[in-house]
Amino acid sequence: MTLSRKPFLDDIWHDILSLLPLTDAARAGCVSQTFRSSWRCHPHLTLNSETLGLIGNACRREELGRIFTNRVDHIMKRHSGGVKTFKLRYCGSFFDSSYLNRWLEIAVTPGIEEVILSMPAGCNTVNYDFPCSVLLNGSGNSIRHLNLNRCAFHPTAGLGCLTRLQLYQVHITGDELGHLLSNSLAMEELNLNRCDKIICLKIPSLLHRLKCLTVFRCTALEVIENKAPNVCAVHIDGALEKLAVGDLLQVKELQMLHVDESNLVHYARSKLPFIMPNLEFLSVCSAEEMFSTPLLAVKLLYLKNLQIFLDDGQLGGFSPAYDYFSLAYFLDACPVLENFILGVSQTRVKHELISAGDSSMRRIPGHQYCNMKNVSIMGFCSAKSMVGLTCHILENATSLECLMLDTVYDNREDTDGCCVEGSPGECRPIGRSMIMHAHKGLWAIEKYVVEKVPSTAKLNVKKLCSRCHKIT
Numbered sequence: 001m002t003l004s005r006k007p008f009l010d011d012i013w014h015d016i017l018s019l020l021p022l023t024d025a026a027r028a029g030c031v032s033q034t035f036r037s038s039w040r041c042h043p044h045l046t047l048n049s050e051t052l053g054l055i056g057n058a059c060r061r062e063e064l065g066r067i068f069t070n071r072v073d074h075i076m077k078r079h080s081g082g083v084k085t086f087k088l089r090y091c092g093s094f095f096d097s098s099y100l101n102r103w104l105e106i107a108v109t110p111g112i113e114e115v116i117l118s119m120p121a122g123c124n125t126v127n128y129d130f131p132c133s134v135l136l137n138g139s140g141n142s143i144r145h146l147n148l149n150r151c152a153f154h155p156t157a158g159l160g161c162l163t164r165l166q167l168y169q170v171h172i173t174g175d176e177l178g179h180l181l182s183n184s185l186a187m188e189e190l191n192l193n194r195c196d197k198i199i200c201l202k203i204p205s206l207l208h209r210l211k212c213l214t215v216f217r218c219t220a221l222e223v224i225e226n227k228a229p230n231v232c233a234v235h236i237d238g239a240l241e242k243l244a245v246g247d248l249l250q251v252k253e254l255q256m257l258h259v260d261e262s263n264l265v266h267y268a269r270s271k272l273p274f275i276m277p278n279l280e281f282l283s284v285c286s287a288e289e290m291f292s293t294p295l296l297a298v299k300l301l302y303l304k305n306l307q308i309f310l311d312d313g314q315l316g317g318f319s320p321a322y323d324y325f326s327l328a329y330f331l332d333a334c335p336v337l338e339n340f341i342l343g344v345s346q347t348r349v350k351h352e353l354i355s356a357g358d359s360s361m362r363r364i365p366g367h368q369y370c371n372m373k374n375v376s377i378m379g380f381c382s383a384k385s386m387v388g389l390t391c392h393i394l395e396n397a398t399s400l401e402c403l404m405l406d407t408v409y410d411n412r413e414d415t416d417g418c419c420v421e422g423s424p425g426e427c428r429p430i431g432r433s434m435i436m437h438a439h440k441g442l443w444a445i446e447k448y449v450v451e452k453v454p455s456t457a458k459l460n461v462k463k464l465c466s467r468c469h470k471i472t
Helices: 006-018 022-029 033-039 061-078 097-107 174-182 264-275 324-332 384-396 432-452
Strands: 044-047 085-089 114-118 145-152 164-171 189-193 200-203 212-216 223-226 233-236 253-257 281-286 305-311 339-345 374-378 402-406 458-461
Touching (some): 044 061, 061 097, 085 097, 174 200, 212 223, 253 264, 264 281, 264 324, 374 384, 384 432, 402 432, 432 458
Parallel strands (some): 044 085, 114 145, 145 164, 164 189, 189 212, 200 223, 212 233, 233 253, 253 281, 305 339, 339 374, 402 458
């Protein structure tokens, strides 16, 4: 008896096409009937304006939404099931919940591992109730990553395999979230952003695997009661003393971000060595610093990575009373520090500027940064205290490998010194005053910094954009 090889070959084609991105698998489906049938059971569905060819479409948002809905509906009706990953980023302003509910019923079946749903902003989609019924009867038990954006979510049961939960602008109460957490014992990462219905967040002690907790801009939140025993990474807005986040001695990674709260750098230096002495990574973003960094005996003995971001919130610059040079006391408190990033975003420089006649820099006897290898300063300016801090680091970082200085704080790409309009690396608009200060910063680097760079270290000075940063 001769066995047909066709089913075997079809399985091979199916396995190959399942490894391709959805767009490539769809193109292959246009070549032959075999490829088309394989594409219909593609396990990884990523549906957005890019994969559906809607980038650059000139239609009105409502019409764009209808086109998007029709294309996704066409795909989902013909899909045979077996979805492992379902990522849907809605586009346009047209929205019909009945379509989305049907797509979720097709995609969320036993075996699915990742669900990412992002609703469009500005069309009342936050009133859309994620149909928790699709998670019942075992369909949701295999989900490891659930990411919901701009909708309502009222879970009635746990998800046994869930390891990552990310909620952005989701209407969910603290009790509902607590019930989900209590029945999702595999949870490793919890991320809540702008979830304004949560007043009290209770994390049960049963979550032994929970390592990372992120809570940003949940405006109604009053308290976090964390009993999970192994949380080692905390990302939170504001000072920690306002929230009871559990045992802090085990935390090794901390990110504090608050666009409205000031003096977080001062708080970090004066408080964290006592409440989080085992930190290895620290990132602080402060709206304003009214007090210079204090000189204290207590240290952060294990901190290897320090990031400090100062943002004046378009309010006209930082107070000249804040001494950038005082950050040297923070560096001295971190004896094993390897990487330091300082970012300063301001619309005006109020500090005393260094002049051509300044021949000496401040020094602090006894400071040695023996492990520091990489230093980046974004928003470098010719403020005397900032130039002094930079020279102080160069004189005392005996293992320094690279110093990066950027006189403009933005995300532009450092290619040929000229950004491309509309590109991801396009320069962020800045005022004429800060353009002038950027050029003064380059002068200060050339006059005071270059000569102090040791031969074993590399100095990388980011170019100004010839299109956006010209002095006119």
